[in-house]
Amino acid sequence: MQVGDAVLALSKVAYRWPGRTAFSLTVPDLSVAKGESVLLLGESGSGKSTLLSLICGTVLPDRGTVKVAGTNIAGLSGAARDRFRAEQIGVIFQQFNLLPFGSVVDNILLPLRFAPERRARAGHAASEAANLCTALGLPTDITQAKANTLSVGQQQRVAVARALIGQPPLIVADEPTSALDANSQVAFLDLLFAQTATHGTSLLMVSHDPRLGERFDRVISMEDIALIERAAA
Numbered sequence: 001m002q003v004g005d006a007v008l009a010l011s012k013v014a015y016r017w018p019g020r021t022a023f024s025l026t027v028p029d030l031s032v033a034k035g036e037s038v039l040l041l042g043e044s045g046s047g048k049s050t051l052l053s054l055i056c057g058t059v060l061p062d063r064g065t066v067k068v069a070g071t072n073i074a075g076l077s078g079a080a081r082d083r084f085r086a087e088q089i090g091v092i093f094q095q096f097n098l099l100p101f102g103s104v105v106d107n108i109l110l111p112l113r114f115a116p117e118r119r120a121r122a123g124h125a126a127s128e129a130a131n132l133c134t135a136l137g138l139p140t141d142i143t144q145a146k147a148n149t150l151s152v153g154q155q156q157r158v159a160v161a162r163a164l165i166g167q168p169p170l171i172v173a174d175e176p177t178s179a180l181d182a183n184s185q186v187a188f189l190d191l192l193f194a195q196t197a198t199h200g201t202s203l204l205m206v207s208h209d210p211r212l213g214e215r216f217d218r219v220i221s222m223e224d225i226a227l228i229e230r231a232a233a
């Protein structure tokens, strides 16, 4: 892969949580190309969430570089980094992290508040939010409903719409299917892949479940891409 094609590129990254000697993570080289979908597998405690935090720039590596869309995240000041994350990365959390008393549309538009370029890409943002709801199979009259009145499947779709709005080049998803039954998992991945394919978005998704692998361009495991030091339990 040409370096210029990579939406995500980690090089010689090393990290240890402050004050914690029991765990350390070293990632010599990891890239995700434009439009590529990658499933990251790994057992509990292997550092998958830690790696996502490094990718999102919520923690900074002790050594090495994390580049998103060609920018070294550690080179940005804290405020610039927060804005950069909102501009470039759509995040889908395990628990969705919706604002419970916010409406569906408020939740979907949330990342645009901190990201003027992404807001510009979204065009008429409220219409774009409604379009995403339709594309994701949410009823058209749902946009003003409070997030805490939605079913789990509906919350998940709102979380996907929030990650996709304004077409960030990279979507990072942390175990987004863990709360779903098998049929709902298939439906969720169908929607996610249809949307990322339409927009040429790169997807890095973390899971425990190797059965999801056939849907992705590439499957990697923490053990293959990282040196993981863990104290014995």
Ligand SMILES: Nc1ncnc2c1ncn2[C@@H]1O[C@H](COP(=O)(O)OP(=O)(O)OP(=O)(O)O)[C@@H](O)[C@H]1O
Binding pocket: 017, 020, 023, 042, 043, 044, 045, 046, 047, 048, 049, 050, 051
């Ligand atoms: N915010 C944090 N502060 C300190 N240590 C942390 C923090 N988050 C994770 N760790 C530690 O880092 C190590 C790796 O945890 P991490 O959550 O990254 O693994 P994981 O592979 O995502 O696990 P799981 O699949 O159970 O979510 C663990 O030892 C954990 O205790």
